Amino acid sequence: MGIRLILVSFLFAFILVGALKPLSAQQEIRGVVVDETTGEFLPGVNILVDGTIRGTSTNTEGEFVLMTESTDSLLIVSYIGYVTQRIKITDETIYFIQLEQDTGILDELVVIGYGLVRKRDVTGAIGRIGSEDIAKTTSLSADQSLQGKVAGVQITATSGAPGARSAVRIRGVGTFGNSSPIYVVDGVILDDISFLNSSDIASLEVLKDASATAIYGSRGANGVILVQTKKGSSLDDEPRIQVSLESGLQQLEKKIDLLDGREFAIITNEIRSGSYNNVDAVPNTDWQDLIFDIAQIHNHQISFSGGSTNSDYYMSLGYFLNEGIIERSNYERISLKLNNTYRIRQNFKIGNNWTIAPYNQRNAPNVTFQAYRAQPVLEPKYDDGSFGVVYNVGNPLADLAHSNSYNNGVRLVGNVYAELYASQEWFVKTSFGLDASKNKSKNFTPAYTVLNPDGTASQQNNDYSDLYKSEFSSYTWIWENTVNYIKEISDLHTISLLGGITMQQTRSEIIGLVGQNLIRDQKDFWYILPPYVVDEANNINMVNSIYNGVDPNLYYNMISFLGRLVYSYDNTYMTTITLRRDGSSKFAKDNQWGVFPSVAIGWNLDQEDFIQQTELISTLKLRASWGVIGNEKIAYFDRFSRVNSGLQAIFGSPDVSYIASTYGRLGNENLKWESTIQTDVGLEAQFFENRLSAVVDFYERRTEDILVELSTPGHLGNGQGQKIRYNAASVTNKGIEFTLNWSDATNDLGYSINFLGNTIKNKVLAIGGSSGIDSTLIGGGLANGQRVTLSRIGLPIGAYYGYRTDGIFQNENELNSYPHLSQAGVGDLRFVDINNDGVINGHDRSFIGSPIPDFVYGFSVSLDYRGFDLSLSIQGQIGNEIFNGKNVVRPDLYNFEKHVWNRWTGEGTSNSEPRPSFGGYNFLPSDRFIHDGSYLRLRDLIIGYTLPEKILQKINLDLFRVYIKANNFITITKYTGYTPEIGSYDVLSNGIDQGIYPIPRIFSFGVNTSF
């Protein structure tokens, strides 16, 4: 451990405390604030003692009262629309303050990494949504509400199962490994925010370009999402209680069109005649109807907030319950939030932000895939009520009935911090954050057998009951120390400097236990060492095993040094320069440190005379940035050549297992930082007195030295499928991003229209290269081991590959005159001989589609009229393809998708749908399974009504609003699966539909009150 570093940090903290000023003699001052020209009293004017955060505001008569210390020198008096005044504190106790109306625009503050900056000084590309937008989406994780709301952000659900998270991609896919952004919750760096109650979030800021993200150095390459949680306000005159309740119902959006019993029997007879003697007498089971149900969703919370001169608080309790539309799946979360700040000295503030979120989750087995495959001619249950056999697939209802898979745990995230306002220029902060989580999972399957109609055992059985238990715990501490210096030199120069040191440690541990053959199936016996079942020969059939280790992605240390300069000249020309130096334990000593710089410039054109003269434009800013950002999201041990100790050899009579260890795969001592070079040029403008605002950005991200696992020659002896990690690939993402917003309000009507989108052009520039390592990356493994993505130079990451089809062999002649695989016959697909060598083989597989959309967009409208509000959000993407993987894997006879009905039955009958077959040739991965993944979704539709003030006053409420809401109401797509939204954390398996849990449609009703 870096003792010296810790000492330095302590020293830092001591200086901070040592600089505290003692509480001194107090004096009460009073005053009144008026408009300089009209002489009107101004209510709600902020009065702040300079260099402190003590202050007050004027009452409706424009009066204020404030306690000052003898050391106080200046009052800062600010009011929206007026020029801020600095008033010297003298011995006077009564002040008459006149404020001058400001003809310029307001100084809005924007949250950036490790601080705030005036909006006009921002040189980076930052997108933001506030709590009102977050509330529109009913979801576990607040980041899902970014979908279609911030340009450049693509959110794709990986599954509709309760508790499932989405894959978040900012400006395309920048690496082959973990491509998810980081989240910074009140300063603590995290991988996800699904533990946070959306209602506790004040805003989400998406940092996109290098100017904004480079301050996060090695973590920033995939973007940064800053999460501000709600705080109490000392300016509130009285504490506030807010209650919101929302309940809804979820349903399957649409079913997949499959053959019914009769159609299935007819097709099967065509493949193997005589399978069904009377196709009109076969059962017709709709398995989808049997597994999907209507399910509830609830999201309730109560929060308290308030403050006084020296402290403020925000406290909330939330409850989220998401039942799955498949039985035996659900997710339940309680979230407790506590944010406090205390001013314990006039220039010294301490605070904390805590979230504690216990959760319970139940997981259903993947019965959607089973229901998709199950033959419709089979009965779900026999007459005696026992489960019927479903050949080759297993009866999904039996799997469901015997599934008992639970997770529960708790996540605790928070920090304590201290802020010292050492002088007007110097501001020092230290923050110690913690992210601790614990998860327990248990999975019990009783012994059971689904019988064949003749009473024999089918393949769907579990000979002995099994119990799997595991416990996962992890913690991260992160200590961040920063110094800020802000100085205005004359009216022209504003300098803001930031310097900091941060340290982080992440640790994790997993313990897994397996037990078998428990004496009873009830929950009371789900422990590893209960009594066991014994057979007549006194044999105990049990296998117990233990696993213990760490999560290799969560076991590392980091140290960082960071610095930033923001300089602005005359509010017109700005520059931001950042530098971060990161050290990570994941790399060997020589490559441990990485330096990540960025430079940005901005020009507020609206300050120039030639713009100011036009009334049309209210603000206009041009900005450009360049920077290098890093990524190190790899397993902590990839650099080591490790020993594999998990082997066994079997010797002896009777057979006995012996432990065995030997060299595992080679590590790579030379691993170093992956780096992303990002360039961005942006234009921000507001027109028509700020009614129309527009932001356009051009970006290019080039990621080099990508940390990627590549195949190496077999003779090294690493074993089948074992790869070695290298810094050996490069990728670019290019695109244009835009956001257009029109908002206006009259007396009764307020409305806002938002349209945004971005293009993505993703291309692999290099993979491998030097001898002996692979230059392609194959991924996208299907259930039968076939791999359907191939990433190589010139193609997008995770591009699909397979045969191209070119119609159907209509007759014997045609078959014989084209090259074909030996299994092909008349009525089968014709594969294109891509390399023109007269033979169809593996080399004729080529690029057939990309999972990465060309264009991602969002469109939303919100309006309010006399207490009624309406909000509508549409979101979608264009130009990506989906690989219908679930339709490809057919080793046995399964049900068919409906299109099979249009099969080839003789010359000229079809040139796209081949003759039916159980599987085999026509199901080789080809463009037949590639579907257009474009879609347009009416994601949120909300209609609300807020009671008017008059009534509210009578019933003593500040707010009372009721609303109805529909999420995922309508989806327009050509894709035939449950959803066109098919995400994956694995960028090489993106957009492959392997039979995912559908994303439901939700109708809900809610109430918000505040008092």
Next chain:
Amino acid sequence: MQWGCSDFLSVNPQSELTQESFPLSSSDALQATNAIYSSLRDWHYHSGGFPILDIMSDDALKGSNPNDASNTVGPYDDFTHSPTQDGLDRWWNVLYQGIRRANVVIEKVPVIPMNESQKARYIGEAQFLRALYYFDLVRAFGGVPIVIDTNPDFKLPRAEKSAVYDLIIDDLSSAIASLPHKKEYASNDLGRANKDAAKALLAKVYIFNNRFAEAESLLLNIIESGDFGLELDYYDANGPNGEHGIESLFEIGAISSDNGLGNQYANTQGVRGTPNRGWGFNQPSVNLREAFEPGDVRKQATIIELGDVIDGITILGDAITPDIERDSEGNIIAIESYNRKVWIPGLSTDTQYGHNRRLIRYADVLLLAAETLNENNKPDQALVYLNKVRNRARNGNLEVLPDITVTEQQELREVIWRERRVELALEGHRLWDLIRTKNAEKVLGKLGFKVGVHDLLPIPRSEIDLSKGTLTQNPNW
């Protein structure tokens, strides 16, 4: 580094050794030796997972149902496989993994301070296993890169076939010198490499190089030791009752379990459907059925037929697999049936994993001895060993399988080859034997075999690509 961070930034693997610190002790040495055996139960070790060697021969068809693996395993059945064929890379990779594990012991154990005789045995075991893995490589792919240390170059060219054989012969000669006899092992160490297994393997290596003179003494030595014999019941030669028994020179121990202690080799070939014992690959061919002489007990000990009742379990088979397939002229070309030699009593799939695959059994030694003696012009002696094998196969019924008396060299040669086929059917010998005896084109030509092409498998295309041209492909692939 500055700020004294370098300690803080040094995080070691948890609960895992690194290769710099292993093996250091005698316990490490034992574990490293055990690990070489572990590769034998790797599914890929068995010709890339599927019994493609038998499927390529005239003994078996692909099996399973007609669709299953038709594009991956199917092409081996009619010699339409290609350098990218499924399984080739897996087999190549696991054989070299086994070699690497042997190299760890051969390179690192000599410097460990420990009991010298134990040390010699471990190294001998490693040499035996390294030879076993290279023998598969050289037969399947021809001359391959030779790796004899733990830190090979990424780019290694193919060695000459003869150089690979020289290494195998060296390793086995050393192993013979240092390994104990099977009977010297404690009962819980049975299954480790032993002196006679090394001799048998070396003899076989010589025979594959037509060096019959050198093979003869090795084989006779084993026979004359009296340590080995034939199981009385042919079923036990491969079945659970004969595990580590008198007939077994070298076998792969396996426990009835699908959680890492068993061997999926048997599951891959287990009865498909009812009872559900496995995937049903390696379906015995019609041609193999016809190869058995009337009354040969080995036929039902090799082939499971639908309707058989074995250990009280009725074999119903798979609903999709056709019971009988006929060609357009009505001739039977396939019959749903399964490999009896991997059968383990039971109803579940996991029990099937307990089959101990016999790699070298005494009947093989006797037949190799018969073949060698015939080649060395000692037909009378050859007949003794050949008839020993036939005697057991007649199971006491003197009416069938008469003793062989022919002594004309070519005639006897063919009789011995035929006997090898039926005695060792579906045990992975047939294809090698056909290629070795130059009978492959004659026997397999109608299935698609072409001499000069199919004598070797193609080098996996992925390996050639990775080598950036350092590895060359076999001729005509």
